[in-house]
Amino acid sequence: MNLYNLNPKYRILVTGGAGFIGSNLCESLLANGNTVVCLDNFATGKKSNVTPFLSNKKFTLIDGDIRNLSDCHKACEKVDYVLHQAALGSVPRSMNDPITSNDVNVTGFLNMLVAARDAKVKRFVYAASSSTYGDSKNMPKIEDVIGKPLSPYAITKYVNELYADVFSKTYGLETIGLRYFNVFGRRQDPAGAYAAVIPKFVMQLMNHESPHVNGDGSFSRDFTYIDNVIQMNIKSLVTNNTLAVNTVYNVAYGKRTSLNELLDLLKEYLTEFDLKIGSVKTTYGPIRKGDVPHSLASIEKAKELVGYNPEYNIREGLREAVQWYWNNLK
Ligand code: NAD
Numbered sequence: 001m002n003l004y005n006l007n008p009k010y011r012i013l014v015t016g017g018a019g020f021i022g023s024n025l026c027e028s029l030l031a032n033g034n035t036v037v038c039l040d041n042f043a044t045g046k047k048s049n050v051t052p053f054l055s056n057k058k059f060t061l062i063d064g065d066i067r068n069l070s071d072c073h074k075a076c077e078k079v080d081y082v083l084h085q086a087a088l089g090s091v092p093r094s095m096n097d098p099i100t101s102n103d104v105n106v107t108g109f110l111n112m113l114v115a116a117r118d119a120k121v122k123r124f125v126y127a128a129s130s131s132t133y134g135d136s137k138n139m140p141k142i143e144d145v146i147g148k149p150l151s152p153y154a155i156t157k158y159v160n161e162l163y164a165d166v167f168s169k170t171y172g173l174e175t176i177g178l179r180y181f182n183v184f185g186r187r188q189d190p191a192g193a194y195a196a197v198i199p200k201f202v203m204q205l206m207n208h209e210s211p212h213v214n215g216d217g218s219f220s221r222d223f224t225y226i227d228n229v230i231q232m233n234i235k236s237l238v239t240n241n242t243l244a245v246n247t248v249y250n251v252a253y254g255k256r257t258s259l260n261e262l263l264d265l266l267k268e269y270l271t272e273f274d275l276k277i278g279s280v281k282t283t284y285g286p287i288r289k290g291d292v293p294h295s296l297a298s299i300e301k302a303k304e305l306v307g308y309n310p311e312y313n314i315r316e317g318l319r320e321a322v323q324w325y326w327n328n329l330k
Contacts, residue, residue, distance in 0.1 A: 018045030185226030225317025
């Protein structure tokens, strides 16, 4: 059985393929028998994420930068589809250095659109972001109603959507934007100042260190397991529903979990490996600037037009993620 009916004959470019989401996409595509090109400059991605693929003849690694148009052209050669993941993530990173975030996320994105257009790829599917909802108070978030951006990162991701829309209208490039909501799972980096909350908490708990929560722990997110995200990417490539292209989708599970609930679940699964983790105390501090209190997606549009059907709820996803961190990083 092919991966969501994706034909193995296609050559697919994954930008940011050495990162968390990108390396998981590369892995699934290679397992399906596709030829995969990975373009990455290892800004936040890791060589170790792609090392297992290097012995596969169907895998090509290009150490290059999306800010360089000729790297983008080279990566797009003979490619059927693009899964564009390369970007500098993290809201706080963009607050500290908005210029680099803009260079990579906006200029780099535009370069990739131009290269994909010139190579006449069949479709350009790209990582958008839930941060585009900004200060909108609507819940759940539906694709058509967004607020004002709350960070430079959010601006860059919104600009991606505007550019993709214009490229589909003016050059006929088929695009689909995927607004990811707090993705988690194997290979997500726990290290560094800009680490996402789940891998950071898992590592702290594994080391018997107190996880630190900004606020009282009541803030909530629609945490989304990586395998649901892979499904949506592949279904976006294969859909032949003409109404499904040149638009954006929420990619989430459709339920929200507070940070306190998240910590309880992590402790529940981690104590299966180490009982002492159950008694690690959480510390609480002030709310972080730019953080929205709650985030919850409607996934109806993705279900209806692309046939998205997330298979992992937060519990199932966390159980697998925790197991992976314990086996690989303990
Ligand atoms: P990641 O940092 O693990 O992966 C990003 C990859 O892009 C890295 O391998 C990095 O080296 C590469 N990259 C960065 N700058 C580059 C450049 N100039 N040229 C070439 N490669 C470059 O992050 P991720 O979590 O896997 O995120 C993937 C995409 O999804 C990003 O576009 C991110 O903004 C978006 N996104 C992620 C989440 C999430 O929860 N993880 C949520 C919303 C959106």
